[in-house]
Amino acid sequence: MIINDFSKENSLISKYIFELRDVSIQKDSMRFRRNIERIGEIMSYEISKTLNYETVKVTTPLGEKEVYVPDNKIVLCSILRAGLPLHNGVLNYFDSVENAFISAYREHPNDDDDDFEVIVSYLASPSIEGKTLILVDPMLATGKTLENVLEALKNHGKPKQIHILSVIGAKPGIEYVEKIFPADTHLWIAAVDDSLDSRGYIIPGLGDAGDLAYGEKL
Template structure:
């Protein structure tokens, strides 16, 4: 797996990541969603440099100009509900992409820290020989992405997979390396070193879905 950890370089990306971490700023759910969206735009722009392009003649009022235009068939797949702002940020740039959505949630038995990831809803076009952009803002244990990958198998084999995340744990990244194809590329804004006993990233940001859309029952 090729890992692009963009937060290791100085850029405006780090400002947006700092704001979604900040306990005072993240109280503003609209600003939180917009920052996730902007992070998606930056990650998508960097990812776009690795896609395939072909020269195409573009007509202007005064003549023609050869321009390099993207040619990959893209499918943008996001994990509900936390992935929606990240999905929108990527869709702002990859506006011709097909879209897929999958629900995946942690099921805890009673008060136990251990959990399983349950996938209940999935809607997607064919992935056969397409480029899959798979988004999950918080790459914690990697179990969610593993289950999503298993759910995708009945929809065709993509020629390339790009995973887009905002913050991940090193152990989660190490896990998905073992289950995704070797040519998979990960685009991520920040990597944290620890997980707590409940499988949340430390220092992380907390629960991205709750911060974006409100606390659930």
């Protein structure tokens, strides 16, 4: 896996990560969503540098000019619900891509917070055969969600290239995903934390991204 860790370089992403983590600032749900969206926009610009380009001719009011434009067929897949702000950020830059949505949640069969499995209950996706797949999951914790999403998408074809976008990840989860995904997969991540707690949440992380973006659930 090709890991692009933005925390290892100076960029505005570090400011947005600070605000996402801060317990006082993150209470503003609109600002929280917008900061994740901004990270998606910055990552999209960086992803654009890895795409294939073709030469096309454009007609202006005063003549013609050859320009380079991406020629990749892209499917953007968001993991509901926490992935929506990051999805929107990517969509702001890749506005003509196809879109897919998948629902994945943690089920605790024995009412034990420490014992859970990730359940995929909804998937709406076009064919991903031979296309560039961008998977959006803001919190890469255990890696089990991405594993289940990859399995669920198999019936929709085999992508030519995979990009994973995450805001914060834990080292154990990243190591797990490296074993599951193809070696040429790109991981774009804004920050990497060292560990998970017994419930599989990132430490120190930022809390529950879905709840902070859209309100607490039952």
